[in-house]
Amino acid sequence: MNKTYNQKAWFFVIPVFILVAFNAVVPLMTVVNYAFQETFANNVFTWEGTRWFKQILRSDRFHAALGRQFMFTGVILLIQIPLGIAIALSMPKKGIGISVCLVLMSMPLLIPWNVVGAMWNIFALPEIGFLGHTLNDLGFDYNFTQQTGDAWFTTILMDVWHWTSLVVLLSYAGLRSIQPAYYQAAEIDGASRWAVFRHIELPKMKKVLTIAILLRFMDSFMIYTEPFVLTGGGPGNATAFLSIDLVKMALGQFDLGPAAAMSLIYFFIVLLVCWIFYNLMMRNEAQT
Amino acid sequence: MSKITLNNLSHSYLDKQNSDSDWALRDINLDWQDGGAYALLGPSGCGKTTLLNIISGLLTPTKGKVLFNDKDVTSETPVERNIAQIFQFPVIYDTMTVYENLAFPLKNRGMSNEEIDSKVKEIAEMLELTKTLNNRASGLTADGKQKISLGRGLARSNVNVIMFDEPLTVIDPHLKWILRSKLKELHQKINRTMIYVTHDQTEALTFAEQVVVMHEGKIVQSGTPVELFEKPKHTFVGHFIGSPGMNILPCQIDNGEALIDGIRIQTGTQINNKINFSKTEIGIRPEFVSFTEEGIPVKIIKVSNTGRHKIIDTECKSGKIKILSDSTKEIPSGSTFLSFNKKYTFAYGDNWIIE
Numbered sequence: 013m014n015k016t017y018n019q020k021a022w023f024f025v026i027p028v029f030i031l032v033a034f035n036a037v038v039p040l041m042t043v044v045n046y047a048f049q050e051t052f053a054n055n056v057f058t059w060e061g062t063r064w065f066k067q068i069l070r071s072d073r074f075h076a077a078l079g080r081q082f083m084f085t086g087v088i089l090l091i092q093i094p095l096g097i098a099i100a101l102s103m104p105k106k107g108i109g110i111s112v113c114l115v116l117m118s119m120p121l122l123i124p125w126n127v128v129g130a131m132w133n134i135f136a137l138p139e140i141g142f143l144g145h146t147l148n149d150l151g152f153d154y155n156f157t158q159q160t161g162d163a164w165f166t167t168i169l170m171d172v173w174h175w176t177s178l179v180v181l182l183s184y185a186g187l188r189s190i191q192p193a194y195y196q197a198a199e200i201d202g203a204s205r206w207a208v209f210r211h212i213e214l215p216k217m218k219k220v221l222t223i224a225i226l227l228r229f230m231d232s233f234m235i236y237t238e239p240f241v242l243t244g245g246g247p248g249n250a251t252a253f254l255s256i257d258l259v260k261m262a263l264g265q266f267d268l269g270p271a272a273a274m275s276l277i278y279f280f281i282v283l284l285v286c287w288i289f290y291n292l293m294m295r296n297e298a299q300t
Numbered sequence: 301m302s303k304i305t306l307n308n309l310s311h312s313y314l315d316k317q318n319s320d321s322d323w324a325l326r327d328i329n330l331d332w333q334d335g336g337a338y339a340l341l342g343p344s345g346c347g348k349t350t351l352l353n354i355i356s357g358l359l360t361p362t363k364g365k366v367l368f369n370d371k372d373v374t375s376e377t378p379v380e381r382n383i384a385q386i387f388q389f390p391v392i393y394d395t396m397t398v399y400e401n402l403a404f405p406l407k408n409r410g411m412s413n414e415e416i417d418s419k420v421k422e423i424a425e426m427l428e429l430t431k432t433l434n435n436r437a438s439g440l441t442a443d444g445k446q447k448i449s450l451g452r453g454l455a456r457s458n459v460n461v462i463m464f465d466e467p468l469t470v471i472d473p474h475l476k477w478i479l480r481s482k483l484k485e486l487h488q489k490i491n492r493t494m495i496y497v498t499h500d501q502t503e504a505l506t507f508a509e510q511v512v513v514m515h516e517g518k519i520v521q522s523g524t525p526v527e528l529f530e531k532p533k534h535t536f537v538g539h540f541i542g543s544p545g546m547n548i549l550p551c552q553i554d555n556g557e558a559l560i561d562g563i564r565i566q567t568g569t570q571i572n573n574k575i576n577f578s579k580t581e582i583g584i585r586p587e588f589v590s591f592t593e594e595g596i597p598v599k600i601i602k603v604s605n606t607g608r609h610k611i612i613d614t615e616c617k618s619g620k621i622k623i624l625s626d627s628t629k630e631i632p633s634g635s636t637f638l639s640f641n642k643k644y645t646f647a648y649g650d651n652w653i654i655e
Contacts, residue, residue, distance in 0.1 A: 196358050197391035200378045201452060202408035211393040211404075 046272035064273035074274065076249065077257040078281075084164075084253055085232045088171050092228060093221070095172070096179025100187055101213070103180075114184075117177040129241025132170040136242075156243065160250040163243050167251050170238060175231065179224045186220035187213060222293045226286060233282055254278055302369040302460040304332040304355065304493065309364035311350055317362075324350045326517045328364070332495075332510075337487050339508035340497045343540070347517040348497045352463050355495065356385045368460055384453035385463040389470060390445035394438040398429055401437045402451045409456070423451045426486070442470045443479075450479075454486065461493040468503065480507065501541050513537050529585075530644060531568070535651045538583045544611060547589070547621045551582040551647065553654075558582050558647045561617040563596055566642040569655035577649030586611070586624035588641035595637040596621075603631055614638065 047064055049057040068074050103113050120128075138144040138155040143166075147154040156166040190212065198208045236255040239245065245252035245260070252260070258278065262271035309328040317323055325347045332338055340348040353359040355366060357378040366374045373381050384405075393401050402420045411419075424430045427447045432440065437448055446467060453462055464483070468476045484507060487494050496507050504511050505525040512522045513536070520534040521527075532538035538546030552559045556571050558580070565582055598614035598621060605627055612623040612631060621638060625631065647654045 191389065191391075193387040193389055193391050196353075196385070197387060197449070197452075199358065200356065200383065200385050201405040202379045203404070204408070207404075207408070211395050215394040 043272045043275050046268045047276055050269055060269060064269045065277065068270055068274045068277060073257070074277075077252060077254050080250075080252065081233060081254045084168070084171075084235070085229060087168055088175070088232050089225065089228055091168070091172050092176045092179050093225060096176050096224065097183050097217070097221075099176070099180045100183035101209070103184055105188075114181070117180050119177075120174050121177050121181075123174070125237035126241050128170065128174050129238040132166065132173075132238075133242050136166045158247050160247060163247060163251050167239050167242060170242060171232065171235070174238070175228060178227065182220040182224045183217055186217035190216045218293075222290075226289065229289070230282060230286065233285075302493065303334045304330070304461060305365075305367040305370065306330040306351075306355070307365040307367060309351075309354065309361050309366070311347075311354060311359065311361045311363075323362075324517055325354070325361070328519055330512065330519065330522065332493065334369075335491050335493055336510060337484075337494045337508050338496065339504035339511045340495065340514060341499070341501060341504040341511050341540075342514035343499055346514045348499075348514050349465055351514070352385070352465055352495065352497050355461070356383050356463055357381045358385075382456075382459050383461050383463065384456060384459045386446075386449050386453045386465065386467045388466040390442060390449045392437040392440075392445050392448050394436075396437055397434055398424070398437050398440070398448060399433045401448050402429075402455055405452050406455055419455055419457070423455050426454075427451050427482075443472060443475050446471060447479075450483075454490075457490070459492065461495060464494070464496045466498050467496075483507065501543075505541075513540065515540075531646065531653075532583065533653050535581060535583060535648050538585070542585055542587075544586055544622050544624070546583045546585050548648070549582050549584075549616075549618050549621065551580055551618070553577075553580050553647065553649075560596060565640060565645060567645045567647050568643045569646055569653065571647050571654050575649060575654075577654075579650055580654075581648045581651075582640075582645065583648055584621075584640045584645045586622040588644040589621060589623045589638055590625075590641070591623075591632055592637050592639040595639040597635065598638050599635050600631070600633055 045057075048060060048062075050060050051057050099117075104110055123131075133141075135141045136143045136156050138148055138157070144154055144156070153159075154162050156162040194212045194216075195208065198212060203211070234255055235253060236259070239251050239253060240256055240259075243251045245256040249257070255278075258271060258274055261267050261274065306328050309325060310323055311325040312323045314322050320326070328351065340351060342348050350359065354361045357366075357373070357376055357380070361374065364374075365372055368381065378385070393404060396404065399420055402423055403416045406416045406419060420433075421430070424433055427450060429444075429447055429451065432444065437445065440448070450467065453464075468479060471479060480503065483494075483496075496504065498504050498507075505528075509524065510522065511525055511528055513520050513528065513534075515534070515536045521532065521537045523533075528537055528541050532541070532546060535546070535548050538548065549560055551565065553571060558565045558567055558571060560582055567582070596616050598616045600612060600614050601620075602613040604611045604613075608627060610625050610627050610629070610631060612625060614621050614623060614636075616638075623638070
């Protein structure tokens with residue numbers, strides 16, 4: 013067979029290439045540029061090699077922020093994934109109820125991050141906020157602006173409120189795609205409700221759950237706006253997650269070198285975790 | 301093991317029924333003997349799967365009763381009815397091995413491990429799954445998966461009835477043959493009531509002793525394959541069973557006799573003159589039409605050779621008539637005459653046989 017070679021098609025890629033160059037590659041290279049050099053005024057750069065990377069990797073501040081970040085992401089995943097599946101399972105399967113539930117579920121997803129932060133800030137204020145006031149009335153000593161535990165509780169609650177819907181919607185889509193014959197067969201086989209979940213629903217939801225976990229991991233690992241508006245990273249550094257700490261370093265202290273190095277390390281952690289997770293899921297897929 | 305009786309069964313998927321077409325099933329009455337092999341035959345959407353799901357207990361009928369051995373089971377669940385059902389698409393539990401899949405219905409019923417083990421091995425042997433028993437079920441091909449579905453249905457030996465809902469749809473043609481004869485063989489071996497739903501007449505006629513033909517939610521005829529072929533009670537049966545289907549021609553009824561193009565046609569049944577029908581027709585299978593010197597004048601339009609047979613398309617004033625003839629026989633050309641075998645010629649009034 014004669015294959016015709018025509019390299020002209022590459023020209024069609026040029027617009028995309030330019031676009032990607034400007035919105036991804038160029039900014040990233042700027043960060044790389046800062047990460048390996050020291051800069052003073054007047055755009056004077058001196059080569060620093062891996063000094064900033066070593067500094068960040070050895071700094072207690074970075075370790076603490078990273079620890080808080082993993083803690084936060086872990087907790088919200090542990091809450092949102094099971095909760096999302098549970099809600100999806102209990103949603104109606106026919107009738108007008110479906111649309112009502114779907115609209116209600118999508119609402120939090122449509123609210124901008126900073127608005128969510130502001131809403132929860134006001135909602136949770138110990139004196140006047142509905143949540144804060146109620147908790148204090150009930151006898152809890154609640155003040156998210158001053159107590160670490162309360163700050164964490166509020167931030168996690170906010171994230172659960174904002175993002176569990178995403179898991180619900182994905183799980184619901186997965187559940188709906190299961191053919192009725194599976195449930196009928198299970199009924200005839202005398203399967204318990206738990207067995208139906210364990211052997212039919214969960215395996216059939218595996219793909220959408222993989223996506224849900226990946227999305228929630230990435231989003232929560234890079235979370236910035238909501239905690240920034242809610243707690244500002246405080247009290248102290250209690251809720252200063254990686255991105256908040258990064259911005260403090262870059263814009264607050266103007267330590268551009270270390271901040272750039274931290275950005276790259278941050279980026280590689282996200283990439284690495286996603287890659288490992290995805291490969292684990294896909295390896296199971298290949299086995300089955 | 302049980303006898304199944306359906307009593308005035310009607311079902312609708314709607315909350316309110318305004319017209320006949322709102323009913324998926326209408327006035328179904330059936331008596332099925334214990335240990336028989338039955339087929340429900342009909343085109344897609346005729347209500348056969350609905351009927352099957354009502355018998356298995358997955359659906360509760362809007363009206364009427366289901367009886368197993370004269371005991372009313374209408375409100376019982378599939379588990380309480382103790383039935384097995386195999387679906388059109390293979391249903392397997394992805395997380396389990398083939399062995400676990402086959403053992404699942406037995407385990408759910410609290411059987412001991414030794415009992416399960418011997419039963420699973422027996423079923424696997426029968427369906428030639430022994431080699432793959434420890435493999436993951438999700439890795440199998442479509443027909444392998446359907447064998448597991450079959451196996452789960454057959455694993456319990458004490459079921460009242462085993463139901464098949466077009467189980468061979470996803471199977472390759474040559475495997476279809478093997479599995480179908482396997483089912484037949486199985487029926488003789490375990491002697492359990494089996495109901496087989498299909499839209500494929502060959503499957504129905506080869507599997508079942510008794511075939512129930514359904515059309516638009518109603519049973520139009522129930523009988524042995526021979527009865528359905530030789531004496532269709534409804535024009536739909538004549539049309540649906542047989543290849544090519546029955547010739548149906550409009551006719552006049554005059555004084556107890558049928559006329560096509562003014563020519564008197566003798567029929568196998570006595571025509572009752574007293575009822576007035578809005579539509580009267582003559583039905584004759586292509587197998588029972590032959591060429592003669594005198595009779596109904598026709599023109600020959602087309603002759604197609606299918607190998608063993610010739611199908612001849614002819615046309616008379618009232619419509620088209622197909623003839624099935626031996627491929628070795630000489631076919632006249634141009635204009636000729638046809639005669640119908642009296643025994644297999646029937647008159648239909650409003651689609652139902654007149655007798």
